[in-house]
Amino acid sequence: MSRRFTEPKLVVATHNKGKLAELRALLGDYPVELVSAGDLGLPEPEETEATFEGNARIKAHAAARASGLPALADDSGMACAGLDGAPGVYSADWAGPGKDFGPAMARVVRELAERFGSFAEADRAAAFVSCLCLAWPDGHDEIVLARSPGQLVEAPRGPNGFGYDPIFVPDGFGQTFGEMDPAQKNAISHRTRAFQLLKERCFTPA
Ligand code: ITT
Secondary structure: OOOOOOOOEEEEOOOOHHHHHHHHHHOOOOOOEEEEOOOOOOOOOOOOOOOHHHHHHHHHHHHHHHHOOOEEEEEEEEEEHHHOOOEHHHOOHHHOOOOOHHHHHHHHHHHHHHHHOOOOOOOOEEEEEEEEEEEOOOOOEEEEEEEEEEEEOOOOOOOOOOOOHHHEEEOOOOOOOOOOOHHHHHHHOHHHHHHHHHHHHHOOOO
């Protein structure tokens, strides 16, 4: 049976500032005090699983165990159809230790162009995926996953968002996530869709 969240405090188990801002916005309507893994000085656990679910569980349970509080983790990434789902769970790794997404976006575009002869001829369909895991210190967890489909563009556009946002145009829109203002991205993103599922299951509004 699923468990509802009733505690006064929640750890947002991420060290990614872009995600943290989006998760804070999503949780803004709930009467809960949020503290980030970074604020608590929690170490970043190694993400050793090959699935979004597996890595979301690692992060949420590590933070819940270390803090003694419920913890919410997001494992996410961009899956490109023309690259057989890459970078997928390795989306952060493609940016290297410096977390520089300029070269990571360039690699996506380059690999598509190499595989299809040119970027224009490539299968440019992609989807962002977000898996959210809400874990409690006693080991219980709730897990949800959602996607946001779209198309890739060759040249990055827009200063907003984070990660691969500047090369991703969500279906039904003309702007990249990097060009949209944060509220617009938050209205339709994979993370918002996943949070909607978690909300129905676990969160009671104020
Ligand atoms: P934490 O594990 O500390 O949460 P992380 O950045 O390492 O931070 P992931 O392992 O889940 O997180 O990696 C996901 C990567 O996928 C992330 O670094 C981004 O580059 C990319 N990504 C995920 N959601 C995204 C979004 O909404 N917009 C752009 N890129 C996104």
